Every structure is written in C-alpha cells, then in structure tokens.
Amino acid sequence: MKRVVTGGVSHETSTFTPVPTTLEAFEERFLVRGDEMLKIFEKTNSTIGGFIDGAKKHGFELIPAILAEANTGAPTSRQTFDDIVGELLDSIEQAGTIDGVLLELHGSMCVGDLDDPNDGIADAEGYLLEKIRKRVGSEVPILAELDIHSNVTELMIENADVLLGRRSYPEVDMAERARDCADILVRIWNEGIKPTMALHQIPMVWGMNQVTAHSPMKEAIAELRRIESNPGVICGSIATCYFLADVPDMGASVYVVTDNDRASAQRYADELGEWCYARKEDWHFHMPTTKDALALAEAAGKFPVIFADMRDNTGGGSPGDSTGTLQTFVDAGVRPACVLNITDPETVNQCHAAGVGATIALNVGGKSTPLQGEPVAMTAKVVAISDGRFRYAGPMYTGLENCLGPSAHIESNGIHVILTTLREQPFDTAFALSLKLDPRAMKYIGVKSAAHFRAGFEEWAGAIYVVSEPSVHDLGNLPYKRLKRALYPLDNT
C-alpha cells in the first residue's frame, strides 16, 4: 500500500494588524497531530477531510504528521514557526519510505520580524516547501492545496510538484480541491504523469469583487476552466492575493500545471494572467458606509438585509470589534436587528458575571485600537451565555467543531449583538443559534465578513450590501515598503 504523509501549516498573515499570532492562537484554532487529526477532520468539508476522502477512494495510507492553523493575524514568532516546521520535518523523517506528501498551506504566510533578515521569512510556504523537498528528495511528489487568497512565489513553484488553489469564494471547495490533489497524486503513480508548473504574477491587487457565484468572478473561473480543458493541462489556479501583507511577492497570480511541458504551462499561465489583468478595474468596487447602504436598503425594500463590514473581517486579520455598523443601527433605531460577531472578552465577562436575564450598562466593542471606532454605550439584557462551543452546520467547514471561548447574546431595543472572546466571522448561523439568536428572524443583519458569510446567509437574504467602516485595514492608507513589483491600483499601473 502506498504511504502518504499529510499535514501542514496554514496562516494568512497581515503585516498591518495589531492582533498577534501566538502559539495559543494555533492551539485555539488547530494544532493537531497524528490520529487526532484524522478524527477531527474525517467527514468534514475541510482540506484534511478531502485528503482523507482521497485516501479512502484510492486505497492509500495517510500518515498524519502535524497541522497548525491559526486565524489571520500578525506574523507568528520565528521560534513558534521553527518548532512547528521542525516537528513536521521530523514526522516525515520518522514515516520512513513514503510515496507522497499532501499538504494544507495557505500561500500568504510570513513569519518573524521582516526587517531583520536573520529572523523574518516573507515567503513562509516557499521556505517550508524547500525544507520538505530537501528532506524527501526529488522523487517523492509534494502536492499542496492553497487558499484562493495567496501570494504565490517562484520558490513555492520550484519546490512543489503540484499547487492547487481553491476556486470558490466563499471557499466551500476545500475538500473538493484536496480530493483533486489526491487524484493527481494517484495519476503520478499509475499513469506516470510528470506535473510541471509555471507561474504568472499579475501586476495588480485583486479587489474584493471576487465572489465566484457572481459576475465578473464567475467569468474568470470559466476562463480558468477553458484553460484547463487544453490537452496536457493537469490543473490551473487563480490566486486573488492577500493584500494586507507587505511582502515582496504580494499580488495576484495564475499558476498552471501541465504534464511535463514547461513552455506550455507558462504560455497558459501568461494567457490567463493577461486575461485577468485586462479586466483589472472589474475586480474592484465602491463600498458605501452602513449608513448610506441602509438608505439604499430601505428604498429597495428587500429584507432581511445584510450589511457585511469587509474592513473588520476577522478572517482577513481585523480585531473584530469595530463599532461602525452597530452604532449606525443604534442611531437609526432599526429593529429587529443583529450584529455578528463582536470580539469583546471584557463585555462577555460582564455578561457572564451578571447572568442570563440581567439588564446592565455596557460599552460594547471598540477596545482594541481607536482605529476600530468608539465603544457603543448600551443598556442591554443578557439573553444567553455560553462557553462558545458549537458545530458548523453550513456549507463551509460542515460538521467541524469549533470554540469561540466564553460568549454572550445581548439585546437592547430590538438590536441583538453576539459577543465572543475569540475572533471568528459567521460562516453560517450555527453559532448565533447556539446562543438563542436566529438571524433569519432579523430584518437588519450586520456581519464582520467579506464574503465567507455568503456560504450560510446568501440563500435566504433579501439583499446584501458590502460596506466599509473605519478599521485597521484600509487599502488606501497602508504603508507598503517591500513590494517588488508595481501593482494596480496602488501604483496606478
């Protein structure tokens, strides 16, 4: 039986956020080893879950090493990264003779102090893949699934046999792409295909107009599929980049894998990359404030209406306690309304101390930095409290358990707020429901999410407005200093 090591390190790193990424941040999300990894991810819509499916389908043995995954935040320390990488490499060593490596990576991780060449690593995945390549040699295939928001580098391309990016946003295809990786690995063994990759780095930052179910992103994915239908092409990917990273290779890209034909891999990557660049304005859109969007929503009359505050998307590395949308709801007196979720451990503690049913004066949110807005003064009733444990029920992470730490549901004049200790965007309604709040019963809904919330909300929403409220992340004001190429629209290329 063929033997394949699996695991990985997955972190989207913002060089602009004050939210640290400690060892605890990995422990709070996933820092799992050995059989525990298989137990947690089996039958879930996740990357490792897809590798497990692939192993079952094709009958190869999956050897779980270590998986480290933390929520988006600032660079993790070099020490923490080195410890995780060391453990992954040791596990590969201890596995003995192996026939492949299947990895979960993000593609936009950086580590340590980037101003210190002895400490900082701007391309953590390239670094990690190079180490694994040295350990396993050139004959053992290395395949990795990447996030759609990756900043892909030549070092990553050189040291992997196959990189395959997600092609749905919201990223509901985690398991599906992992199963594709497993299928390709089996073709390497059985058909003798020789994956050969090429990268085309596009001179642009992809804006947030990238929900794959809608135009114009739908057409980009169709174009990707057209490229993939060419003879000899094994797979291709579009990376819409992660723009909150001041690293040399930040920017959108296309990467294509062919069967042993480097020149055509490059030609197809260039063709698709140029297609994307020719439409560079299409990937950006104007975002109104919640207040302006509220006026539009009232005029349109389609409810429930969702206001997605993209700037305070915890999935993008924001602190999750900005108050712009909540303050707008309070000022406008809209009801029934809710905001999902505000990260505010201090207020959660007050709620837990007061107990369910109590009415207390609270200052909600706005505590991490003044950039996130002022706290909102509310006299609110504590409707429910919990330890934050729940299980995802929507199309993303389906079936997976998570814990957001002590949490609370408060209500004041028909405005409900879900408060958490740990940062998390709402991928579906399961967490709110665990705290006795049914978002479907609301008329006005604020979420701190760019697009992933759509997985569990779009189907039943009357209207969705992507809005912008003050936060630590504002593309127009980010002080980039390490970019190696000019990028639209930053440099107006």
Ligand SMILES: [Zn+2]
């Ligand atoms: Zn992503």
